Amino acid sequence: MTTAVTIPRHGDTGGRTAVAARARQVVKAYGAGETRVVALDHVDVDIARGQFTAIMGPSGSGKSTLMHCLAGLDTVTSGQIHLADTEITGLKDKKLTQLRRDRVGFIFQAFNLLPTLNAIENITLPMDIAGRKPDADWLRQVVETVGLADRLGHRPTQLSGGQQQRVAVARALAARPEIIFGDEPTGNLDSRAGAEVLSFLRTSVDELGQTIVMVTHDPVAASYADRVIYLADGSLVDEMQNPTAEQVLDRMKDFDARGRTS
Numbered sequence: 407m408t409t410a411v412t413i414p415r416h417g418d419t420g421g422r423t424a425v426a427a428r429a430r431q432v433v434k435a436y437g438a439g440e441t442r443v444v445a446l447d448h449v450d451v452d453i454a455r456g457q458f459t460a461i462m463g464p465s466g467s468g469k470s471t472l473m474h475c476l477a478g479l480d481t482v483t484s485g486q487i488h489l490a491d492t493e494i495t496g497l498k499d500k501k502l503t504q505l506r507r508d509r510v511g512f513i514f515q516a517f518n519l520l521p522t523l524n525a526i527e528n529i530t531l532p533m534d535i536a537g538r539k540p541d542a543d544w545l546r547q548v549v550e551t552v553g554l555a556d557r558l559g560h561r562p563t564q565l566s567g568g569q570q571q572r573v574a575v576a577r578a579l580a581a582r583p584e585i586i587f588g589d590e591p592t593g594n595l596d597s598r599a600g601a602e603v604l605s606f607l608r609t610s611v612d613e614l615g616q617t618i619v620m621v622t623h624d625p626v627a628a629s630y631a632d633r634v635i636y637l638a639d640g641s642l643v644d645e646m647q648n649p650t651a652e653q654v655l656d657r658m659k660d661f662d663a664r665g666r667t668s
C-alpha cells in the first residue's frame with residue numbers, strides 16, 4: 407500500500423493514498439444491440455486527494471456517467487473503480503450503500519433540502535440517519551466556512567437559492583467524507599450566488615483539505631478547480647491545470663469547431 411500523502415488534509419487520513427478515486431479501463435454501455443450506447447470508452451483517470459477537479463465536455467460526452475461510476479451511484483460494464491484503496495466495482499449493493507453513506511458526499515443541482523427542517527437540521531440529517539454524532543468543532547468550522555452561522559435556524563424557504571446550496575455544501579462537508587461529488591452544483595444559481603458557492607467549495611479544498619469532483623458546463627465554474635479534465639465521446643481527451651475561464655472557454659470552442667468539421 408502506498409502511504410504517501412502529499413497534500414495535507416483534515417482528520418485521520420494517515421495511511422491513505424494521495425489518490426482519492428481511480429478509474430481504470432472503465433467502460434459503461436447502456437442498452438444492447440442496435441440501441442447500445444457506449445457512454446464511457448476505456449477511461450483511465452486518477453483524482454488527486456485534496457484537489458478540486460472539474461469534469462467538462464460536450465453534452466452526451468459521458469460526464470455524469472463518469473461521476474456516477476466514480477461515486478458508486480452506477481455500475482460499470484467493465485473496468486475498475488477504486489475509492490482510495492477500496493475497489494468499489496464488484497461491491498454488493500449493501501456494502502456500496504454503506505460506503506457511499508460513510509465515505510462520499512454529494513451536491514446536486516437541485517438543493518434537495520427538506521422543507522420542514524431548518525438549516526442546521528438539514529446539515530446534520532444524513533449523520534442523524536446514519537446514527538453518527540457530528541463532531542461539534544468540525545461542524546462549527548464547516549458552518550463558518552460556508553458563511554451560515556447566522557442562518558442556522560432558517561428553513562429553506564427563508565433562504566435564497568445561494569444560501570440553500572450553501573446548506574447543501576455544508577451537509578456534504580459535515581460528515582467529513584473522503585470525497586465530494588457535485589453534479590452542476592451551481593447550475594440552478596445566478597452568477598453571483600454561483601460564485602459564492604464556488605468560492606466556498608474552493609475554501610473547503612484550501613482550508614479543510616476536502617477533495618471535490620464537479621461536473622460543469624460553465625467555464626467560470628471550472629476556473630475555480632485545480633484541474634479540468636475533458637471528455638469527448640466517452641473518452642478522456644485532455645486536461646488542464648490551474649485553468650482560467652478564458653483558457654477553458656478557448657478549449658471548448660476548439661471542441662465545437664472540431665465537432666462541426668468532423
Ligand SMILES: Nc1ncnc2c1ncn2[C@@H]1O[C@H](COP(=O)(O)OP(=O)(O)OP(=O)(O)O)[C@@H](O)[C@H]1O
Binds near residue numbers: 443445467468
Ligand atoms: N440511463 C441511460 N440509458 C441509456 N443511455 C444513457 C443513459 N444515461 C446516459 N446515456 C447516454 O450515455 C451518453 C453519456 O451521457 P451522460 O449523461 O453521461 O453525458 P453528459 O456529458 O453528462 O451530458 P450532459 O452534459 O448533456 O448532461 C449519452 O449518449 C447518453 O444519451
